[in-house]
Amino acid sequence: xxxxxxxxxxxxxxxxxxxxxxxxxxxxxxxxxxxxxxxxxxxxxxxxxxxxxxxxxxxxxxxxxxxxxxxxxxxxxxxxxxxxxxxxxxxxxxxxxxxxxxxxxxxxxxxxxxxxxxxxxxxxxxxxxxxxxxxxxxxxxxxxxxxxxxxxxxxxxxxxxxxxxxxxxxxxxxxxxxxxxxxxxxxxxxxxxxxxxxxxxxxxxxxxxxxxxxxxxxxxx
Ligand SMILES: CC(C)(COP(=O)(O)OP(=O)(O)OC[C@H]1O[C@@H](n2cnc3c(N)ncnc32)[C@H](O)[C@@H]1OP(=O)(O)O)[C@@H](O)C(=O)NCCC(=O)NCCS
Numbered sequence: 001x002x003x004x005x006x007x008x009x010x011x012x013x014x015x016x017x018x019x020x021x022x023x024x025x026x027x028x029x030x031x032x033x034x035x036x037x038x039x040x041x042x043x044x045x046x047x048x049x050x051x052x053x054x055x056x057x058x059x060x061x062x063x064x065x066x067x068x069x070x071x072x073x074x075x076x077x078x079x080x081x082x083x084x085x086x087x088x089x090x091x092x093x094x095x096x097x098x099x100x101x102x103x104x105x106x107x108x109x110x111x112x113x114x115x116x117x118x119x120x121x122x123x124x125x126x127x128x129x130x131x132x133x134x135x136x137x138x139x140x141x142x143x144x145x146x147x148x149x150x151x152x153x154x155x156x157x158x159x160x161x162x163x164x165x166x167x168x169x170x171x172x173x174x175x176x177x178x179x180x181x182x183x184x185x186x187x188x189x190x191x192x193x194x195x196x197x198x199x200x201x202x203x204x205x206x207x208x209x210x211x212x213x214x215x216x217x218x219x220x221x
Pocket of ligand 1 (some may be wrong): 024025027139140141142145146147148149150151152153173174175178179180181182183184185187
């Protein structure tokens, strides 16, 4: 088993941390595509397009080409929107990690270090809604180091930090496609307390579901 240690973020980690976050998030494009393809209205549009073209052209070539084109276009649009979201994060809290997480009260950033390279990240900051709660962010483990307990260890580091700071809970958000992350948080003791579809037109259209988890820090624990 690979040896790893969890340590505080340093300025020299900057590029690798941002790269790890981008890769971790990009991985979800295929599963989001499948999630969208499973929506009844998407299946309906694709089936109707196929059948209408089949009846009018009396050949399979045109409907197959049209559906393939629609799928390819959808994949491109999703990839573009997803990369815009990643860029947004990179230009938000991940733009100046030192200032955002290492110099601000209640915030922190850790990395998991193995074989002299960074293989995992996690961050924490006080929640905007309730400053007595911390929000866990930027959890990511490099693909070839997954399943070794690094995600759990990073989560526990955040919980210990919250306990030392006398915060009441650690909360976090996951998306409908982040199955490994949900399992991992649940195995650490996080409980799902809210699930909702993003209240925007696009969110409703693609049933973009967010699950909120929390870990309550019991007094004296
Ligand atoms: C989620 C993530 C951080 C987990 O990291 P990890 O180091 O592999 O996690 P761990 O080794 O500590 O895994 C512990 C638990 O996760 C779950 N898990 C891990 N891999 C899994 C998989 N492929 N399928 C299902 N559950 C899985 C299991 O419950 C496991 O518990 P167990 O060992 O008791 O069975 C990692 O998959 C990742 O970086 N994903 C991409 C980025 C991401 O989704 N971040 C979360 C944002 S909220």
